[in-house]
Amino acid sequence: MSIRRENTKESPGITATNNTSGNVRTRIFELGNDQNRLLIAADPQDRATLQPFLEPVTLLPGEILLDVGQAIDYVYFPQSGVISLLTMVQPGQFVETCTIGREGAVGLVTGLGSGVSLSRVVVQIAGRALRMRTALLQEILPKTPSLNDIKTRYGEALISQVLQTLACNTLHSVEQRLCRWLLICRDRTASNTVPLTQEALAEMLGVQRTTVTAAARSLQARGFIRYRRGVIECTDVAGLQETSCECYALMRDTFARLLPYTYEDPPADRG
Amino acid sequence: MSIRRENTKESPGITATNNTSGNVRTRIFELGNDQNRLLIAADPQDRATLQPFLEPVTLLPGEILLDVGQAIDYVYFPQSGVISLLTMVQPGQFVETCTIGREGAVGLVTGLGSGVSLSRVVVQIAGRALRMRTALLQEILPKTPSLNDIKTRYGEALISQVLQTLACNTLHSVEQRLCRWLLICRDRTASNTVPLTQEALAEMLGVQRTTVTAAARSLQARGFIRYRRGVIECTDVAGLQETSCECYALMRDTFARLLPYTYEDPPADRG
DNA sequence: TATTTTGTGTCCGATTACGCACAGACTTGT
DNA sequence: ACAAGTCTGTGCGTAATCGGACACAAAATA
Known part of the structure; x- marks a missing residue:
């Protein structure tokens, strides 16, 4: 641990x-x-x-x-x-x-x-x-007025993210949600490598570990990701975006609107 | 409409x-x-x-x-x-x-x-x-300091409600979520009568209408609700609470903690 | 190096919910 | 009273996910 x-x-x-x-x-x-x-x-x-x-x-x-x-x-x-x-x-x-x-x-x-x-x-x-x-x-x-303003806007961005996650979890498949999670994580870390176990992902997504394994297998078969024990690597971001639901794009857009300059594009490929 | x-x-x-x-x-x-x-x-x-x-x-x-x-x-x-x-x-x-x-x-x-x-x-x-x-x-x-304070606390209560709904929608069955919705609605209106169609409920819960119908039928068979076209009546609140997940209680508790006196108990039975 | 712990692959049946279709019943409006 | 619109009942095949089990592989620990 x-x-x-x-x-x-x-x-x-x-x-x-x-x-x-x-x-x-x-x-x-x-x-x-x-x-x-x-x-x-x-x-x-x-x-x-x-x-x-x-x-x-x-x-x-x-x-x-x-x-x-x-x-x-x-x-x-x-x-x-x-x-x-x-x-x-x-x-x-x-x-x-x-x-x-x-x-x-x-x-x-x-x-x-x-x-x-x-x-x-x-x-x-x-x-x-x-x-x-x-x-x-x-x-x-x-x-610090600028920070106070940022705080207000970040609060709204946070709520927006939660709302979208709610809708997404309610309506979309585990595979779609897994793609969304990987893409978001990739943005957060500016890295295509996600050092997480499938078990951890399952807990976060609120589903069975075996369901994540099945989804990961399918994504790997299509060449979108590659994984080994405890690490998932995004190898085809475009593929992940297509497989994911619109929620990822919506979340990004809202965030960019409320907090421009804070959510920069991640590099196309950087370990 | x-x-x-x-x-x-x-x-x-x-x-x-x-x-x-x-x-x-x-x-x-x-x-x-x-x-x-x-x-x-x-x-x-x-x-x-x-x-x-x-x-x-x-x-x-x-x-x-x-x-x-x-x-x-x-x-x-x-x-x-x-x-x-x-x-x-x-x-x-x-x-x-x-x-x-x-x-x-x-x-x-x-x-x-x-x-x-x-x-x-x-x-x-x-x-x-x-x-x-x-x-x-x-x-x-x-x-108006008292109102400003209420605004802050209500904001938090709102977030809390959304977070719990997210978890609930992710993990719990339609039947459980339907019960939760009915109970919350009952609190909101101080009435056991929920004047909504199953179709409307289905849209809100993000599920098929037929799934709601099945859940409603089951709840009615157990005597927890009674329904006719466009109206659901809660006839056994205790039964609904047992069938519902803990999310309902958690949501109530959080709300009561953040905003005491605003969330009064609904009457046990009032049309 | 040996041992324990942890993560993954895989199988299985059971269950839930989807998705669609259509009939029937109840309202509403004319 | 009749027609149109709306809501519910129901059936049925399909898909997704659960939930549990077990074997195996990789990593951490001793």
Whole structure:
């Protein structure tokens, strides 16, 4: 569960064909140019105001940043990696309601309301984040208009994402939803490599593991993905987009409309 | 589509057993004691500030109060009836993401953000509402702290409801979800009579009409509901609660926690 | 290296829901 | 009273997914 990514040595990669794949986990800790898009979008002045209070932290996969009913002490601004918001149905049973990466933040919206988390917040893919005390941010926000504006718009983007996920989960097949998830994850991480087990994906999608396996097999047979133990690699993004439902495009569009410049196009192919 | 409820005469009711059933549609226009819970929960002073700007309107079933991408000109505070938020998946295909009645408001949260609706907002069950220009409310809110506080907490309650609905739609059977819907609707209207067609319910739940029919039949066979053309009557609430998933209880609890006094218990039996 | 843990492949029957079609019954409007 | 429109009952084949089991392979651990 609590794998120490710092000690993780270079992953083997898929084959020589993809010479940089599999490095994501380590790259995170080597390069410093991953940045949180919300912070980037703020005025340099406002960003400077926050700077001294932002504390860099490492996001370890499986780590529970926050649980249902817990006080939201920190707001997290991911710089890399992927975080899931999970809603509890029964003790032990969860469904992913939202995927958050460097384009967003955790606790920025609900954290400033009642201050109690409605969801379980779990790190899915290792990364780094800047965090800040919620109370502090609440004090500072009125003095940083650009950030306050971003907060409002991000809140709306978040709701929009949840609404679309709701519709998607209600109407679309597991295969479509899996494609959507992979595409979103790819956007979040700017990488075609998704270091997740099918079991983890099944939990997030709220379906059986065997159903994910079947879908993954089918996608691989069509050449859209390639996978091995614990890693899925997107090899044909266009194919994934066609197989996915419109929900992916709708989610992207809404996000781009509400928060332009924060959701950049991922590279066509970068391990 | 646009039925004039004012002209609707007394519905026949189911049998003599339930002497007040079927009156809901007319009762709405006869009695004036239906009130919006959010407004009630506000300070009398703040409520008085709003009063002159609140305009009473009639909610006609099928009426589209707001559509995707439309500017949110008004905030609606329902006093009776039921309103649905629907998310579009394809042109013409929608799923209900949220059910709103007198315990809430339309446009209060997203209306004050970008001002553009993310959902289609449709009247499901006839009723009345007070509405107010969004821009005006935005001006007044800072001067009415109790209302501003309610707005924040209602926003969170709304998100919570959507998250739970997402999980529920993802994991639970149509029968369970139908029960949940009926129970929520019952809370919203304080009535055991749900004046909706199975077709309308199917659309909201995002399933086939025949599937709803099958579920309704089964529930009726067990004595939990009784239905005729266009009307479902809850006859055994305890049975419905047992058949429903935990989501209903979770949703109620969260709402009660965030907005105490606004979500009162519905009567055990009142047509 | 050996052992344990974890992830995947695969099979199976059972169940749920889809998708479509059509008949019949109830309302509404004329 | 009649016609048109709408809602519900029902049947039936098909597809998707569940839910559980077990074998096997790969990785982590000792």
